[in-house]
Amino acid sequence: MIRWSAIAASLLAASTLFVGCTSSSAPTASGAAPAGGAAPAAGQKVRIGVSIPSATHGWTAGVNWWAEQTKALYPDAEITIVTSDSPSKQVSDIEAMLAKGVDGMVILATESAAITPVAKTAKERGVYVVSVDRGFTEPVADIFLEGDNIGFGRVAAEFMSKKLNGNGKVIALQGLPSTVNTDRLNGFKEAIKGTPGIQIVAEPEGGWNRDQAYKAVQTLLPKHADLAAVWAADDDMALGVEQALKEANRTNVWIVGGGGMKDVVKKVMDKDAMFPATVTYSPNMIASGIHMAVSALRDGNIEKKRGYLPRHMRISVDLVTPENAQQFYFADSIY
Amino acid sequence: MKFLKQYGVIVAFFLLFIVSAIMDPGNFLRPENLLLLVRQNVDIGLIAVGMTIVIVAGGIDLSVGALMTLAAAVGLTALNQQGPAGGAAAVAIASVVTVGLGTVLGLINGLLVTLGRLAPFVATLCGLVAFRSLALVIGQAGEIRSMSPDLFPRIANEGINLGGNLKLTWGMMIFIGMAVIAHILLERTALGRGWVAVGSNEKASHYAALPVAKLKTLSYLFLGLCSGLAGLIYASRLNSVSTNNMGTLYELDAIAAVVIGGASLAGGKGKVINTVFGVLILALIGNMLVLQNVDSNWKGFVKGAIILLAAMVQRERKAS
Structure with a gap:
């Protein structure tokens, strides 16, 4: 067990270093982190895994962009974004992230039924699960942010x-x-x-x-x-x-x-x-999901916070007309 | 009988054409609709023409859809670097870059197969994923828009007016021109005879002192050129390149057109004119499925069944 967690920790450190090399506003590596389990100890970074579909058309490209934006917004959290082009690939990608160790998972499922079992596994390991857009077939998510x-x-x-x-x-x-x-x-x-x-x-x-x-x-x-x-x-x-x-x-x-x-x-x-x-059906719903995971998990106290957060929210579809369009316009978004 | 064996696909096309015309004469037979059959399929057509050469020479290329996307993505980036006032020079640069890069990528495919001694399926499968990935990097997985609002789209959307709403676009002319060139190369030149020989029996060609590696490489280079042209026309049609979905599965449609045209995937046999009719059959099926409002879940089944029929009309007789 010790060796496994050592490997997981070094993988994590390596990936943090890699991120450090590629992004300009990089956080510094935080040293070894324990594998698995929610609620990080005080002083440690919250580790959030984000699993989303690959950019196969404009909307999913938008999801990718918003996820990256949110990551930049929270330099004090360790956010890993992984994209998958099929349900089976998404299952293995989530499994890999669980093995590496995360405190929370934000999942936009490629297919509801196919991703449910692995989300359940995550939940059983004490990982905080936020489901965005498409739900799971069983109520395993801590928060379900539904698209309509x-x-x-x-x-x-x-x-x-x-x-x-x-x-x-x-x-x-x-x-x-x-x-x-x-x-x-x-x-x-x-x-x-x-x-x-x-x-x-x-x-x-x-x-x-x-x-x-x-x-x-x-x-x-x-x-x-x-x-x-x-x-x-x-x-x-x-x-x-x-x-x-x-x-x-x-x-x-x-x-x-x-x-x-x-x-x-x-x-x-x-x-x-x-x-x-x-x-509207804005891809920024992934940003909302990540935001919720980060705020629920950072500085501990997750059990208490549960009572403050809803289990299920549906994002309304708004009619955009010339009168209200300004509030739905994001000039620097790629989508 | 001999005619049917050689040109069965043309017969199949006219049969389908008659059926379509009877089913919906009012809409299908409109001259506008008939021109659309060609116009909407210029890119697939160009790739299929090049693919015919590669398949005749005993190869296959799965990278074409990604290749045309990468070439067009770089081409549009070059266009935009000239700024909004780039004008004709910028469009010329974009065209040369797109077609040129397509050709170079085709050459790379060819060299991987010949010098690299990789199976064509493997070498070009790597291209399929790698070229797409590079295009995604360039476009941040999104869309690259051209900064030439009027001039660049003309390549695909303007042309010679035939009266009324009818237009023979430059894109259509490029397609027809490349089909004629490919036909002449394959049927009338030493190069074409070389491709057929290599595709029929590579070893014998080698012993007959044919430059096997050079011939094979040239076939991929030609397909790269065709794919580059297809990328240019696609980008011009929409005046943008969508790096995540442009040209996806084009390789399969192109290979399907070649196979419907009666070429042998084992190499050594195939005609450009038959491939062109293969493209037209696919175009006609797509057109009818839309006009007849076929439930979109059933579309693939109908398409598969008709391709199967077309292939059966002209399959080889079993040697007795």
Whole structure:
């Protein structure tokens, strides 16, 4: 056991040194740290592991960026960020971090069910677990900061029904088949059902990316000469839609996307007629999660603090309009 | 019978075309839609044309999608370094850098396979992950935007007006031009005969004093050039490079097009014209799936089934 913890400690020291070499505002190495278990002893740095999906599209790139920003914000905590491109990779990455020793874990799960067992293991070892965006299938998280994908579709649909005065043809542009996509699309469709005058004429796939969205809408435009608006399940895709509409001289058609991409928020703020509104689903939720883990764990007293913190919070999906866009605009974010 | 064996893919394409036309004549047969079939697939098409040469010469390249992304990411960075007022010179620099870097990366792939004596699958698999990673570093895993709002997008989006909404874009012309060049190289030159010989039987080619390593390297270099052009056109189409998702799985679509075109993955056999029709078949399937509003979860199944059919139409007879 002694040897294992020695290895873990030296790995940790090495990784801290590595971080020290690559980032300019680096904390100094803190010496050996005990492996496993929450609540670090006084004077020691809080060790937080952050496990997030790899940057495969704009939104996840945003999650990565916010995680790095938060790390820089807390130089007194030892924050390790690891990105994984699949659920199985995420499980092994979290296992590796547990082996190395962390006091808290902030997890944005690639898939809920697949990550639950390893989150449970973490919990059993006394690690403080914060789950962001997608929950686990069992209540293992100390704090669950939930993103609302159904609301993402619903809020957009409500706005569109109103702006269309209850009548018109729309395209619902979806992402890749996945839980997130299904929730958003169903949320949208359910809410649209309440307005029978609005017809969803097509539900093409935009693959969460600009190019595919551009091509899908480009193909559909000649077919639907009386199209009124397009809903896109993500802002990356909304930009592709904009380009297809502009090229076809169909700028009377407007778009509602969502996700909090700064360019789209800017367009809303500047009263761009093609972007009357958007909805939030900001990747900065990872920053909130890390912040909670750090503040819960630093200077001990975790048991007492538990009583001060909620177990479950849902992040509201806000409608962004020209009037309130300023507060959702982060000029130096990459997303 | 001989025609069907050699050009079965063309027959398959026209069959699919007729079926599509009957299913949805109003939308499918619009000239605008038919032009889109080519325009939306110029990048895959360019890569597939180059891939045909590599596969005929007995190789394979999995790195193309990442390669075009890296080339375009560096190209756009070069464009932006000229500043917002860079004008035509900046666009020229970006184009040369993108296509040039694509070609150099292709050359590296070729040298890894020949001088490095690595299996093509392995060498280019490393490229697939490594090139992407470098692109992510350059773009901080996000998007690189061009600072040329009007001029740079013209490469992919402008061209010769054919009247109305119809346009033969420069991108389409580059694709057609490269397909013709590849066709002539493969069918009419000593270089092409060399590629076929190396792909059919590498050892015999070696004993016949053919410059095997040089021929193979050149095939990857040519594909690198095609991928660089594809990267340039993609970047110009969206006037940006999304380092995290540009060109993902392009290698598989390109290889699928080559295989639908009847080339043998064992090397030595394949025609550029057939690959072009392979690309068109994939394009047509994609187009119909969107127009017919097929449930997106079922799309892959439909696509797989149609590719399978196209491949079966023209498979080799079993030797009796």
